[in-house]
Amino acid sequence: MTIPKIPVGIVDDKSQNRLLFTERLNFSEEIAVVMTAADGKDFLDQMKRMDFPQRPAVILMDVEMAEMDGIAAVQAGKILYPDVRFLMLTVFDDDDKIFEAIKAGADGYLLKNEKISTIIDCIVQLSESGSAPMSPRIARKTLDLLMKASIPKMEEGNKERHDYELSDRETEILKLTIDGYSYRQIAERLFLSGNTIKKHLANIYHKLHVTSKAQAIKIATRNRLI
Amino acid sequence: MTIPKIPVGIVDDKSQNRLLFTERLNFSEEIAVVMTAADGKDFLDQMKRMDFPQRPAVILMDVEMAEMDGIAAVQAGKILYPDVRFLMLTVFDDDDKIFEAIKAGADGYLLKNEKISTIIDCIVQLSESGSAPMSPRIARKTLDLLMKASIPKMEEGNKERHDYELSDRETEILKLTIDGYSYRQIAERLFLSGNTIKKHLANIYHKLHVTSKAQAIKIATRNRLI
């Protein structure tokens, strides 16, 4: 063989799975399964006993395991062997698990029911470019998580926060709207005609590209232009 | 033609790109490009002028644009048309841009040099299952971002926050209301009658002691019972 195969390790507590994956992955030209382990401890033990050249470059790591689960294993493994790529395999797309695994340093995240050819592609990609393969459902979850997350480093640089160029009056009226006042109530409070408030709101909607109070509130609060 | 094609929109400020993508995507059996826009404003205007059945289900959105960039366009678009999927296209995998786009509500993120067949696959997947396609390099970035991120843990303490005892369904509907959906839109989304949504909202109002959407939003966000 001219092309050196990618050495791969498999960690799964069900021996049936280990066999299945080993068989199927070895079927590929580009991959050689060089290690199988039954849990996190087993995996770390074996890694310690191998020396560098034989060590797997990519680990398929089952997330749910009895003894020492995939997350803990990755956490330890990443520190000991930073160049080894960890590809998590899971049946569930559970938010917490995904987040934990990512924080632990997982390099990719696939659902177990993924086609074997996809998994092979991901392993190759991971070992060649270090990029992160991800099942779409997982990607969706990470996006959801990111959307809820707050990145600490957002000091000043990023205040992208679009300027919708609302006038003072418009801002005032928008604020009252967010406070739950109706046209009439705002009109009374500002000694204006209800029609005027309505007109202002219409202008505001145009500027914010929305079509209702609720939507305007959403945009306004999200961009803190109140 | 038996299979209904997926209506797709393209937003890019370079006319050359619009033409290129239109041509290539229309080549696919499953896709029909039904709209092209030169920037965010143009896109929103065109969307407003179309009614539901003709509207694109998936938008290919260029991130870097002169007039109103892809991020702002997604932010507004997602609120106005929550069911439309936005697939961001970019040449750079710039951290901040990615994060901004995700927070704005992008559904997927691809590099522009992706193969056209990949893009087509992603569009189909996105429209069928709503899952998130992502170029591996982008996925890598989101993982890096997530690793640095802190998920806001809402402990206890600071707020009195009394319990309004909303049912699960009520909470769900309240959440959608806060997201700017009308009765009708919520009804469609949950496969219920508009009257049912109205009834739920009425019950919610009673429980929160309010009389309008805006007020309900205020109470709900203040007590973060969403």
Added chain:
DNA sequence: GGCGAAATAATACGTTTGGGTGATTTTATT
């Protein structure tokens, strides 16, 4: 003095919402 941008206001029309009342069906819980 006049130009332009906000602010003010009216009118008109169709749609959405809020309020009330009542009824049927599901889904727990005992």
Added chain:
DNA sequence: AATAAAATCACCCAAACGTATTATTTCGCC
């Protein structure tokens, strides 16, 4: 099996809202 609590849906009515168009007034500013 009996009951209670949610969830579902319908109908009516009036008020509030969203959109469009047009017009007058005010105010800063060159």
